Structures are given as structure tokens and as C-alpha cells.
Amino acid sequence: MNIILLGATGSIGTLSLELIKEYNYNLIGVSLGSDIEKSIRIVEEYKPTYICVRKESDKALFLKYTNNVFVGDLGLEELASIKCDILINALSGSIGLKPLVKAIEAKNDVALANKESIVMAGDIVMKLAKKNNVNIYPVDSEHSAIWQCLKGENKDSVNKLYITASGGAFRDKKRDELANVKVEDALKHPNWAMGKKITIDSSTMMNKGFEVIEAHHLFNMPYSKIKPVMHKESLVHALVLFNDSNIKVLVAPHDMKLPILYALNRGERISYENKLYLSTLHFKNISFKRFPLLKCAIDAGKKGGIMPTVLVSSNEAAVSLFIDGKINYLDIEKIVINALENTVNFKPTLEDILRVDKEIKDRILGGKLWI
Numbered sequence: 001m002n003i004i005l006l007g008a009t010g011s012i013g014t015l016s017l018e019l020i021k022e023y024n025y026n027l028i029g030v031s032l033g034s035d036i037e038k039s040i041r042i043v044e045e046y047k048p049t050y051i052c053v054r055k056e057s058d059k060a061l062f063l064k065y066t067n068n069v070f071v072g073d074l075g076l077e078e079l080a081s082i083k084c085d086i087l088i089n090a091l092s093g094s095i096g097l098k099p100l101v102k103a104i105e106a107k108n109d110v111a112l113a114n115k116e117s118i119v120m121a122g123d124i125v126m127k128l129a130k131k132n133n134v135n136i137y138p139v140d141s142e143h144s145a146i147w148q149c150l151k152g153e154n155k156d157s158v159n160k161l162y163i164t165a166s167g168g169a170f171r172d173k174k175r176d177e178l179a180n181v182k183v184e185d186a187l188k189h190p191n192w193a194m195g196k197k198i199t200i201d202s203s204t205m206m207n208k209g210f211e212v213i214e215a216h217h218l219f220n221m222p223y224s225k226i227k228p229v230m231h232k233e234s235l236v237h238a239l240v241l242f243n244d245s246n247i248k249v250l251v252a253p254h255d256m257k258l259p260i261l262y263a264l265n266r267g268e269r270i271s272y273e274n275k276l277y278l279s280t281l282h283f284k285n286i287s288f289k290r291f292p293l294l295k296c297a298i299d300a301g302k303k304g305g306i307m308p309t310v311l312v313s314s315n316e317a318a319v320s321l322f323i324d325g326k327i328n329y330l331d332i333e334k335i336v337i338n339a340l341e342n343t344v345n346f347k348p349t350l351e352d353i354l355r356v357d358k359e360i361k362d363r364i365l366g367g368k369l370w371i
Helices: 011-022 037-045 057-060 073-078 094-105 115-132 141-150 196-204 206-220 257-264 292-303 305-323 331-341 348-366
Strands: 003-006 026-031 050-053 069-071 088-089 109-112 137-138 160-166 226-230 235-243 249-252
Touching: 003 011, 003 073, 003 094, 003 141, 011 037, 011 257, 011 292, 026 073, 026 249, 037 057, 037 137, 050 057, 050 073, 057 115, 057 235, 069 073, 073 094, 073 115, 073 249, 088 094, 088 257, 094 109, 109 115, 109 331, 115 206, 115 292, 115 305, 115 348, 137 141, 137 206, 137 257, 141 160, 141 206, 141 235, 141 249, 141 257, 160 206, 196 206, 196 305, 196 331, 206 226, 206 305, 235 305, 292 305, 292 331, 305 331, 331 348
Parallel strands: 003 026, 003 088, 026 050, 050 069, 088 109, 109 137, 160 226
Antiparallel strands: 160 235, 235 249
């Protein structure tokens, strides 16, 4: 199997590399991050034919391994356009959108971990995938679980998709305890080891809002049939309630290699060992008052148009400012909510989405905050 991996140095990228090695897949192309030492180790071990680096100044370091070295955002698009059996999009944030489009146009099947691209441009992406007969396989554990639960079922018989949420680092804190929380506290996820942005998004529940929108597009399911539910153990990844009152549940360990491997093998099960320790399982409704960004995300998804782009862009910029210590934790909410409230909705093209994404980020990161 010939694989291209975008985002090799992130958490999903690192796990993907381990699976590629373990199952003797062929990594033909890879995009690398700012950690040059780690990037060089990846290239020397996996020997990809095509490489994409972030900066022009990094290019010379990799030309001794291959002549096919691309650079920057345009390089990601060039790399994604190369024919392969499956492309893993493990990029973080809206930067993953254009490479996803290029991969689909090249008729590459995609294992998708970059949820922002689907949130921002789900209608466009899914229509393009259908036109090019391309499969998009979800890597998120929740969407992988839904995919597995829906196999062999008539989607019309689905009453509700329940997407489980751990609650993140501050799930047991009240809102009046959040004003002065620190970045290092927000990054202490109780169940998962993930990248910084997604861990922060988990604590605000924005990540779960993204997943509701993603499920809407991936499974062509109305928002009225998708509901997030709190499940602190993170062992049940999704539940599907059918019209006859039967429920299918997917239970699995805290191991992101499972959904990655399932996506790489297009929904076929192959041997993989891990231990699952079942305990008492708890579920409860999620309060929108406690997690207002979850409601913002679902509302933005329902409105459609440019609103999901504004949601992604304002959140991405706000989280970046929080990680850099420039705003307080609760300012993330203020920035996102006010950005949504101050945007006039319209039906965008892909070019509109990319333009608005840049405008929103430039405004917030440039100090013209909505707070």
C-alpha cells in the first residue's frame, strides 16, 4: 500500500508512522513540521520519494534524500496531488483544506484526521468526493465508531447518533473556576494524549461541536439526529439508536491507532492487539450553559454557509493566542461568539472560504479582537 502522510510530526502523524512501519506499508510522501531533527529521522527511516517542508530554508537539508522536495502551503497541495493508494490528512487546522481538495481531485482516497476542513467546507468537499469517486475514511475515534455501527444498516432506520465526549481537562470545574486557568492545566487531558490545539478544543467542547458538524457531512445525517453526550471513561466512542429502539455501541481502548488502522484498511479488520479494561460506564447530557462553544458550533453547522468557516477560523486564532499567553481562557469563547455574531452569512465558494478564513485570523491575531 502506497501512502502519503500530511502532518507526520503531529500526534496522529506519529502514530500513523508507527503503523506504517509495523504493517510494512510504503510511505511514498510526507509533509514535515518545524522539528527538523525529528523530520530528518523520519526521512532516513522511511525513505519517502516526496517530501514537503515548511520553509524554503529547510529545503536544502532534504535534497540529499530526494530531488522531490516541496515547500510551504503550495508544497502541501503539490504533495497531495501525487497519486497514491491512500492519503492521511493529519494536519491541524484550516491549513488542511486545500490539500484535501487537491487529494480528492487527484482521485486519492483519504484517511481524514483534519476535521476543520470538513467543518469549513463539508458541502463542497463531499460533493467533490462523490464527483471523483473518492472515499473519505474518518480517523476520529467517534466517527470511526459511527462508521462501524452503521455498516450493514439502512440509514433511514437511524433515530439518533450519539457522539461521546470526555469533557476535557476542566470537565469537573464550574464556569466561575475557569477565569484564571493556565495553558498547562488545559493541556492535561484526562484520557488522551493529543496535540495542543485539539486538547484545548476538547476542554472548551469546541472539538465536540466540530465532530457534530463532521458527522452531519460524513454520514449525510440531519443535525436533529446527532447528539453529543458526556462519557468520562472514553471507552464507548459512539452509540447509534435505531427506530426499533435497539442500540449499537462501539467500545474500544484509548488508542488512536485503532481508528487509523481501520481507515487505512478501508474498513477491513486486521490483527492488532491491545487490552481493554471495562469499568462502570457513565453517560449524561452536556450543558450548553457550561459549554457554550458546543452550542455555538452546532448552531453554526445548522446555519451553514460561511458560518462554519468563521467558527473554525476564530477558534483557531483564539486558541493560538491563549497558548501564547496573550488572552485568558474564557476569552476564547468571547472571541468566537462575537465573531459569529458580527458576520453576515452567505453561501460561499471555496475561494470565499479561504478568503474569510484569512481575514478572520488576520483580524484576531492582529489585535483587533472581538472582546
